[in-house]
Amino acid sequence: MIEFNVNRRRLMGYTGAAALAGVMGSLLGAGTGNVDAAPAPELSGHGQIPPDTRPGGAYDRYVADLAAQDKFSGVVLLAHRGRTVLSRSYGWADKERRIRNHEDVAFNLSSAGGPFLPVAVLQLLQQGRLTLSDTVGTHLDGIADDIAEQVNIFHLLTGTSGIDAPRPDVQRVFHSREEVHEYNQQWARQATLVAVPGSSGAANGHTAGGGAAGAMAEQIIEAVTGTTFWDYMHEHVFGRAGMTGSAYYTRDQWLADEHIAHPYMRQPDGNRVDAVRNLDRDSLSQQGPGENPGRSFIGDVFATAPDLVRFAKAVRDATVLDRPYADLYTGANRPGRKPTSFHAYSGVLHIINGSQWVSGRGGGSGGVSTNWNVYLDADWVGVVLSNYDDLQEFTAILGREQQAIIGQG
Missing domain, CATH: 3.40.710.10 (DD-peptidase/beta-lactamase superfamily)
Structure with a gap:
């Protein structure tokens, strides 16, 4: 399996791909699944929420455009200080049973479960x-x-x-x-x-x-x-983090529970197959070639997008760890401007925009593409969970997320 350990080099690469993509002028009818409404809070004393992070903003439109082309299936969520700013869901969690993706569907995180x-x-x-x-x-x-x-x-x-x-x-x-x-x-x-x-x-x-x-x-x-x-x-x-929809689920639960997204692996003919229902099929993507995540009876963490925000808040509020240990976990005593990145227990931390520390972790396998970034200084969390393995489109979304939050992709 491949890890999307977020770093400056990779995000610079995303910018070019994202800049070439068009965006939709309207979200109405976009995507192949449901679209979750989300509030756009004004937080007094902390400035305005960036326009591109809001419903109908550039990031929202970009993801909707990809979903309308069936190039993205899953959930994106942006939260500031633990409050949802944008939440959207597209595609199917289980095509056979006609269950749509939604905010409370858990996705296999692959290596993104490392933190x-x-x-x-x-x-x-x-x-x-x-x-x-x-x-x-x-x-x-x-x-x-x-x-x-x-x-x-x-x-x-x-x-x-x-x-x-x-x-x-x-x-x-x-x-x-x-x-x-x-x-x-x-x-x-x-x-x-x-x-x-x-x-x-x-x-x-x-x-x-x-x-x-x-x-x-x-x-x-x-x-x-x-x-x-x-x-x-x-x-x-x-x-302790209040992650009620997250667990190390078994394959039996994966098949039975309507709240767990099935991974859809791209095949040589261009079609996608349900990995967990087709254990004899392999992933052909760059993300774990030859793998099929359904073969392990229990393995990776499954999590919902809101649960990842809850976890980030539980660390910040010293709920899952006492304060000194929470600071140790996140690298609170991180160095100044040099070096621009280092490895903390929470993942790789790096500086973007010359001043913002970000902790990011991602992963992928057959039919799995996941990433969550914690913007430590700005107190944002960005989550992208997908049950497709289209790597180019997925990495472009991550570049757009950063651009929406801090104005730089």
Whole structure:
């Protein structure tokens, strides 16, 4: 799977694609699904809401145009200080059952679910149940000796563990939580150390080693708490943040629940197929070629757009983490203008427009394109969740989002 870790280089690339696209003059009748009404609040003392973020603004029209051409299916949401400014939904969550996408539909986040795991670890840190300097071997057995002795929890969370691992078996169809759990345990124990942890050559966030590092961190949470990682996250992260529509859903729930969007993978003939109903079909997109997200019985986080805003607010309000640890999570003590980006527990932070710190995380797989940006200084959250895997159109939307919020794409 591919991650849309938002950075300046990528957003500059979006600008050109977005600038060539036309926009509609009216939203009436646009898109293939429902359009959610949204308030446009005036927040006294904090200036006007930028016109391009409002219903009927440039961003709204641009997404509607793509949806009308069936190049976007999903939900976009813009929120300021926790209040919705724009919310739109297009396309079908389940074409077979004729269920439309809407604001309360949960989407598979793929790698965009990465920011939740560090919250669980930091909760245990503030409770004194572990430290970030604990080595992997402090909590896990059966890990390679050099990893167990040299790699610590900080390395696992920041993508600097220096480990590598075999590529996961993307063709395997899993049939139970227990089967997935056992596979992840065995996979983590196949990891090898290929670079000095914490060194400049230890970055592994975009490799199978990065995934294995996350699996080790999940297993450390289980060792410390005595419960499954999934159950811990449901109660202590999603529950405390008020994320009532978000979970690690199983494939059975994916098929039965009307509030979970099905991923539609583009095929060689140009048509799209429902991934979760066609486990024998592969993704052909740049986002996880050969994958099918439905094959894992339980895996990625599913979240609704409003829940991602609730999570950002829960971090900002020190609800899911106490204040010092919430600040640690978001990188509140971030450097000045140099460097222009760095890795915090919440994701990669970077400066845009010369002054705005933004934390962004995205992901994609077959029929999945997701991204959510937290504009830390301006207190905006931008969410784009799609059950299509049309990468070019999706990245163009992200550039338009930034342009609408801060005036620069």
